Amino acid sequence: MAATKKIRSIAVLTGGGDCPGLNAVIRAVTKTAINRYGLEVWGIQDGYLGLIEKRLAKLRYDDVSNILTVGGTILGSSNKSNPSAFPVKHGKGTRLADVTDSCVETLKDNGIDALVCIGGDGTMASAATFVKKGIPVMGVPKTIDNDVYGTDVTFGFDTAVTTATEAIDKLHTTASSHHRIMVVEVMGRYAGWIALHAGIASGSDVILIPEIPYSLDKICQAVEKRSKKGRRYSIIIAAEGAKPSGGKMTVARTVKDSPDPIRLGGIAEMLVDQIHTTTGLEAREVVLGHIQRGGTPSPYDRVLATGFGNKAIELLMAGTPNHLVVWKDGKLSSVLITKIAGKIKTVKKNSDLVKAAKAVGTSFGA
Ligand code: F6P
Secondary structure, three states, rough: OOHHOOOOOOEEEOOOOOOOHHHHHHHHHHHHHHHOOEEEEEEEOHHHHHHOOOOEOOOOOHHHOOOOOOOOOOOOOOOOOOOOOEEEEOEEEEEEEEOOOOHHHHHHOOOOOEEEEEEEOOOOOHHHHHHHHOOOOEEEEEOOOEEEEEOOEEEEEEHHHHHHHHHHHHHHHHHHHOEEEEEEEEEEOOOOHHHHHHHOOOOOEEEEOEEEEEEEHHHHHHHHHHHOOOOOEEEEEOOOOOOOOOOOOOOEOOOOOOOEEEEEEEEEHHHHHHHHHHHHOEEEEOHHHHHOOOOOOOOHHHHHHHHHHHHHHHHHHOOOOOOOEEOOOOEEEEEEEEHHHOOOOOOOOHHHHHHHHOOOEEEEOO
C-alpha cells in the first residue's frame, strides 16, 4: 500500500483505563509526526467518545511539550464508548447502535487520513473495526495490566509494579510489628502480571493469580508454616482476578454502559476473613486500587512509550498501517491489529518467573 504520500493529517486518541506513560506516547507521536513528516496532528478527547461526539482539536508542538513525565492523559480517556455498540436514544430509553460510519465521516470532514489508537484490548477491538472501514490505523499497547496480546510488555506496567512493590515494602514493617497477615489486592483484571512481578519484587510469601486457582487450605498452610518457624507475619499479594479452585472471581460491581462491564475487586477482604477464621491469625487487607494507575511514569515506561509512539508513525508513513506496535524479543516490531483484537495475554503456569518464585519458597496457594 502506498500510504506515505496520501497521509497528511492524523488523529490520536487514548482509550480505556488510563495509565502512566500515555502522555509520553502522545508527545512522541505528535513530535515525530510534525518533526519528521510535517503532518497535521489532531487530538481526540476522551477516547472514542470524543470521536463519536465530534470533540477533537488540532495538537500543536507546544501542546505536547513538558508532558513526558506527567501521568494520566492530556486528551482524557473513556472506557465506556465502543463505536460498534454505542447507546443512543430510542423512544423513552436507549438502544445500542453502530456509529462507526459517523465516526469515519467525522475523520473525513476534518481531513484526517489516519488514526493512532493508544489503548488496551478493548481499544484495539474497536480499532479493528476502523481498519475494516478502510481507515489506516496504528495501535499502541497501553495498560498497567500488561495483558495486551502480541507484545511482551505494555507501557504503564512497570510503573504499576513499582508502585505496588513500594507499597508492599512499607507493609513488611507494620505486618512484622503486629504479627499479622497482610493481604494486598492489586489490579490486573483477568491476568496476574502485576501480582506476579510485584510479588516477586517485594518478596511476598504468597502470590495469587487468576491463572493458578488457589486452595484456601494451601494458603493457610503456607502462613502457618511461617508462623511455626518463628516468622510471625506473612504478606499475601492477590491479583483482583485470583479465584479459588473450582470457584469464581470476586466481582465488585458491574458498569452497565461499559464494553467490559465487570469490575473485579473484594478478594482481599474475603481472604482476610477466611484466613482469620481458619488459622486464628490476625489479618488485614490493603487494596491498592487506582493508585497503581497514577503518578509519574517510570523511566522504563517513558522510554518504551517514546519508542512506541515514534515507531507507530514510522510504520504508518512507511506504508504499513493497521498494525499494533509491540516490544517483542528485545526490540520494537509490530503485528496486525486484526490478528490480536479480542485476545489477551496471560501468565503461563510454568513460566520461568513462576518457577523462580516457587524456587525461593513463594507459595501460589496451589
Ligand atoms: O485495565 C486497567 C484496570 O485498572 C484494571 O486493572 C482494573 O480491573 C480496571 O481497569 C478498573 O477499571 P475502572 O477504572 O473502570 O474501575
